[in-house]
Amino acid sequence: MxxxxxxxxxxxxxxxxxxxxxxxxxxxxxxxxxxxxxxxxxxxxxxxxxxxxxxxxxxxxxxxxxxxxxxxxxxxxxxxxxxxxxxxxxxxxxxxxxxxxxxxxxxxxxxxxxxxxxxxxxxxxxxxxxxxxxxxxxxxxxxxxxxxxxxxxxxxxxxxxxxxxxxxxxxxxxxxxxxxxxxxxxxxxxxxGALRAENAQRLAREAIAREMHDVLAHRLTLLSVHAGALEFRPDAPTAEVARAAGVIRDSAHEALQDLRQIIGVLRSPGEGADDRPQPTLATLDALVAESREAGMKVALDNRIQDASGVSAATGRNAYRIAQEALTNARKHAPGAEVTVTVAGHPGEGLTVEIHNPPPPGHVPEVPGSGQGLIGLTERATLAGGRLDHGPGPDGSFTVVAWLPWPA
Structure with a gap:
């Protein structure tokens, strides 16, 4: 039996x-x-x-x-x-x-x-x-x-x-x-089933929160920097004040557009979700130019000859990683020259490295949740890659990400 x-x-x-x-x-x-x-x-x-x-x-x-x-x-x-x-x-x-x-x-x-x-x-x-x-x-x-x-x-x-x-x-x-x-x-x-539904909702909320952090932190940091400059330099030249006000206006507009794009994911089909194109590796130059306009010193070393050959998902992840790293450098190492290096080949993967030397002079404490680098690590892991970050012995900071790039 x-x-x-x-x-x-x-x-x-x-x-x-x-x-x-x-x-x-x-x-x-x-x-x-x-x-x-x-x-x-x-x-x-x-x-x-x-x-x-x-x-x-x-x-x-x-x-x-x-x-x-x-x-x-x-x-x-x-x-x-x-x-x-x-x-x-x-x-x-x-x-x-x-x-x-x-x-x-x-x-x-x-x-x-x-x-x-x-x-x-x-x-x-x-x-x-x-x-x-x-x-x-x-x-x-x-x-x-x-x-x-x-x-x-x-x-x-x-x-x-x-x-x-x-x-x-x-x-x-x-x-x-x-x-x-x-x-x-x-x-x-x-x-x-109720637990699975609750877990799915939690994961969706976390994904939306990470995306909002990655997108809005960059814009809001620009707003904070230029608003602080106007506050502490009320006697600045008119042209400089106008340029800072223009950056604030453009950053606020872009932040609203990005927020509308993310919230559009939550809408049902047919409710008018925003169909703005997602950032890719080809828009990395625009990100660097925007950071330079905000007063940062950024050196871009892009060794990818044809950015269109990188898949949209990989390019978007590389863009978000560089965006978050530049935001952190702007907050924690103002005045330091940041170097962004992008290299790789199909079949070998795409490497994105952001390095900044120690900031010159004293840096005031900037509030932060510390979730940005955690979100970047999770983003790279979910994409099948990896991300390492940490300070150097001289006070510098480096973020290195490797993302898969199929042949």
């Missing part, structure tokens, strides 16, 4: 362990369904008892006293059927003994055996009691023989009825266990 596989155990954990079912213990109060079922089984036990009493009354050899005692025992057994939910084991065991000498109680015994098989596991309770009932069905014709039926026929009929109602009860119990297991599995699947 083979063991049940893991799939079967997962489908029917209750059937394998055979724990108590919700109805194994009597409820504090009977429901309407309980009343209907109990009345039906009581009527069934009473009808079987009446048929048996009528048969015994017509059979010769029994005194009126014996028949009266049989009828009283049968009536008491039928009334005891109402205890089948609270005391299934005790009721079945008692009726096994009573029905051995009082055939009128046989109907109540069959009901008790059925209830016992439904509400108790097969081993050892049902096995022992049903085995005793089989023995009782063989002894009953010996103690109270039926003149109209042979001893063998009565013993076989009684044994078949005991096995039939016991097997029926076990089938009902197995079905209830299956239903309970399927309900538990459905509840687990619903809970797991």
């Amino acid at each position: 083979t063991r049940a596989g893991p799939e079967f155990r997962q489908l029917l954990p209750s059937a394998v362990a055979d724990p108590e079912l919700p109805g194994d213990r009597a409820r504090p109060r009977r429901t309407v369904r309980d009343w209907v079922v109990d009345i039906c089984v009581f009527v069934a036990a009473a009808l079987i008892g009446l048929v048996t009493a009528d048969t015994l009354d017509k059979a010769p050899g029994y005194s009126d006293t014996t028949l009266l005692l049989d009828q009283l025992a049968g009536a008491a057994a039928c009334c005891a059927v109402w205890l089948r939910r609270r005391r299934p084991v005790g009721l079945a065991a008692a009726l096994v003994v009573v029905s051995t000498v009082a055939p009128v109680a046989s109907g109540a015994l069959l009901v008790a055996l059925f209830s016992l098989a439904v509400h108790r596991p097969f081993k050892p309770v049902v096995l022992v009691v049903s085995g005793a009932a089989v023995v009782s069905s063989v002894l009953q014709p010996l103690l109270r023989p039926d003149p109209t039926t042979s001893l063998l026929t009565s013993a076989v009929a009684g044994t078949v009825l005991v096995l039939l109602v016991t097997g029926w009860g076990m089938l009902v119990r197995s079905r209830r266990q299956l239903v309970m297991a399927l309900r538990e599995r459905a509840a687990r699947a619903e809970a797991e």
